[in-house]
Amino acid sequence: DAGVTQSPTHLIKTRGQHVTLRCSPISGHKSVSWYQQVLGQGPQFIFQYYEKEERGRGNFPDRFSARQFPNYSSELNVNALLLGDSALYLCASRWGQSSYEQYFGPGTRLTVT
Amino acid sequence: DAKTTQPNSMESNEEEPVHLPCNHSTISGTDYIHWYRQLPSQGPEYVIHGLTSNVNNRMASLAIAEDRKSSTLILHRATLRDAAVYYCILRDERGTASKLTFGTGTRLQVTL
Numbered sequence: 001d002a003g004v005t006q007s008p009t010h011l012i013k014t015r016g017q018h019v020t021l022r023c024s025p026i027s028g029h030k031s032v033s034w035y036q037q038v039l040g041q042g043p044q045f046i047f048q049y050y051e052k053e054e055r056g057r058g059n060f061p062d063r064f065s066a067r068q069f070p071n072y073s074s075e076l077n078v079n080a081l082l083l084g085d086s087a088l089y090l091c092a093s094r095w096g097q098s099s100y101e102q103y104f105g106p107g108t109r110l111t112v113t
Numbered sequence: 114d115a116k117t118t119q120p121n122s123m124e125s126n127e128e129e130p131v132h133l134p135c136n137h138s139t140i141s142g143t144d145y146i147h148w149y150r151q152l153p154s155q156g157p158e159y160v161i162h163g164l165t166s167n168v169n170n171r172m173a174s175l176a177i178a179e180d181r182k183s184s185t186l187i188l189h190r191a192t193l194r195d196a197a198v199y200y201c202i203l204r205d206e207r208g209t210a211s212k213l214t215f216g217t218g219t220r221l222q223v224t225l
Contacts, residue, residue, distance in 0.1 A: 004156075033212065042200055042215030043157065056212050090156050094211065100145070102213065104156030 002027070004093050004105035012111045013081050021076040021108045025093030031055075032074040033102065034066055035090040043090055049074055050096075078110075086112045117201045122220040125191045133186040133219055135201030140181050145204050147213065148175065148186050150197040157200065157215075160186065196223045 005024045013019050025032050031050040035043035048056035049068035063079045072093075078085055088109050092102040118136040125131040137146070148160040161168055161175045163184075168175040174187040188195055198218040204211070 031211065035213075035215075040217075042198075042217055043213075045212035045214065048211055058212065092156070099211075100147075100162055101159040102157075102211075104158065106154075107156050 004091055004103050006089075006091050006105040006108050008108060009106070010109045010111075012113060014113055015081055015083060017081050018077065018079050019081060019110060021078075021089050021091075021110070023074045023076070023091030023093075023105060025072050025074070025091075026103055029093035029095050029103070030072055031094045031096060031099070032068055032072065033092045033094075034074070034076045035092065035104075036060070037088040037090060037107070039087070046076070081112045083112050086110060117203060117216055119199075119201055119216060119219045121217070122222065124222045124224065125188075127192060127223055127225050128190050131188040131191045131195070131221065131223075133188070133199050133201075133221065134183065135185070136183045137201070137203055138182045140203055141205070143205055146175065146177060146181075146184050147202040147204050148173070149200045149202065149213070149215075150195075151200070151218070152194075152197045160199070162204075191221075191223045193223050193225075196221055 007022045033048040034046040037043040045058040047066045052068045066076045068074045088107040090107045092104045094102045147162040149157040151157045161173050163175045176185045198220050200215050200218040202213050
């Protein structure tokens with residue numbers, strides 16, 4: 001069975017640019033969450049979407065936005081990139097709104113120069 | 114979110130049991146205790162979760178103190194593939210958002 005997939009694997013952007021990261025959840029999973037993991041730290045929650053609606057938002061600026069599509073895939077958008085946005089961006093899916101087990105993808109490594 | 118405290122790092126020999134401790138003295142009655150691990154260059158992976166009773170699955174066991182202020186993840190026979198960062202997380206099941214609040218975790222090293 002295919003797990004959570006994310007694209008691209010790696011990305012290099014310049015300060016001030018915009019980036020779009022993509023996530024495909026496990027087939028049948030309706031909930032997608034996004035996390036940011038800075039080097040040496042644990043992942044930090046950014047957003048959760050369930051049935052195409054935002055169900056949770058972490059403490060991130062409005063430069064960060066996301067959406068979920070009818071096929072339950074999701075995009076994370078970051079505008080006006082800062083050096084501090086350099087991180088591993090992880091997507092996680094689960095079957096329901098509050099299913100216990102989340103399945104994480106391998107992440108997208110974003111480097112902002 | 115209630116906070117957890119874990120040792121920064123631990124070492125174990127291969128084939129030996131490993132006990133990874135976690136303190137969560139401010140846990141509330143609706144908080145579940147979740148454990149995830151993150152292998153090098155991978156996303157986190159679910160290990161186990163529990164509320165009050167000890168739990169076992171194919172990967173590990175979770176021992177929860179009677180007062181629920183601490184818990185221990187038990188790997189019965191560590192292998193080199195178990196080398197990872199292990200995160201102990203409290204999750205309030207009441208809310209509509211299902212976020213996980215990760216700390217810095219315990220880095221487990223397994224040696225031959």
